[in-house]
Amino acid sequence: MADTHNPRIATDSRLAALGITVLERGWLSANNVVMRADTGGLVVDTGYATHAEQTVALIQETLEGCPLERVVNTHLHSDHCGGNAALRRAWPHLRIGIPPGLAPAVRDWDPVALTYVPTGQICPRFDYDELVHPGDRFRIGGLQWTAHAAPGHDPHAILLHEPNQGILISGDALWNNGFGVVFPELDGANAFDEVADTLDLIEALSPSVVIPGHGPVFQGASVPVALARARSRLLQFQRDPAKHRWHALKVMIKFKMLELQRVERKELQAWFDCSAYFIRIARIDREQSPSEILDALLNDLQQAQALAIVGNWILNQ
Structure with a gap:
């Protein structure tokens, strides 16, 4: 899960011919999917707050003077919507579309309900202009996108499918090497079945190209391989939910290290101690002090x- 502050522009001639540019951002910031049309541009997902200035510059460069008219977030985790506020400042007439599930928390700005406080992450306040419901369709250029519910990783997530071209923007529902942490499971919900249902939906949509929320674009024969890999990973977690909980904690520590890059051990411990969320998850499976829990997590991450x-x-690498 290495990160980069030097994004890679996915070079795919087919996507480029359709006006789609994928800015592959690493793992702290979700990929940005930039679409151009004569009337203006659209971006799907906007990255993490600490990369917001870079996000604005990258999108300005990609659009080459074309105005950015619309943002759509696949879900509202901080690495997918952390650039919303900065993009709104850069393009004041920008319209932001979000899935409906957490709309009240966005409008009233409740960073606890939005998970930013429990996970110790940051996201500048933004507002939305429209809701993107499952089943909604929107057109940009010659492309007609349909939103589909994609619960599992996030109960309110959507994915976007362009059936005529067979393109899927999957958010964190499917990556080339798996899928995102199943956060509802950490709160006691039975969400592994929802992950399975979303993978079945993706298979039924039969995309020829998948643009994931993180990692490279994959297509052709790689799509069923990625689905099989995701199902295998899901089966492991279903058989051993404790493994998933420990994996989730490691992911959240690694995410913080991607943000900080280097931090003194005592400072990281203070951050960890402030999160009742982390401690509660860890103590489902082990009776240890917060210091012992963090030590075990750091040792596992160092071994990996x-x-x-x-x-x-503590140094990111």
Whole structure:
């Protein structure tokens, strides 16, 4: 799960011919899918707040003077909507569309309900102009997109499908190497079945190209392979939910390290101690102090070469 501050522009001639540019951002910021049309541009997902200035510059460069008219968020995790506020400042007439599930929390700005406080993440306040419901359709250029419900990773998530071209924007419902943490499971909901249903939906849509929320675009024979890989991973978590909970905690620690890059051990512990969310999840399976829990998480991440522990410092790698 390495991150990069130097985004890669996915070079796919078919997508380019359709006016689609994929800015592959790494893992702290979700990929930005930029679409151009004569009347203006649209972006799906806007990255994390600490990359917002870079996001604006990248989208300005990609649109080449064309105004950005619309943003659509596949879901409202901080790495997918953290650039919304900055893009609104850059293009004041921009319209922001979100799935309806958390609309009241956005309008009233409740960072607890939006998960930003419990997970220790940041997201500048933004508002929305329209709701994108499952079944809604919208056109940009010659492309006609349909929104579909994609619960599992997030209960309110959507994915976007262009049936004529066989293109799927999957958010965190499907990556080339799996899918996002199943957050409702961490709160006691039975959401693994929803992940399975969403994978079945993707298979039924039969996309020829998948643009994931993180990682590279994949297509052709790689799509059923990715689905099989995701189902295998899901089966492991269904058989051992504790494995999923521990995986989720490691992902959230790694995410923070992607943001900070380097931090003193005591500072990271203070951040961890402030999250009743992390402690509650860990104590479902183990009776340990917060310090012992964080030590175990950091040791596992170091063994996976996801970070390095050097003296009193934790370093992302």
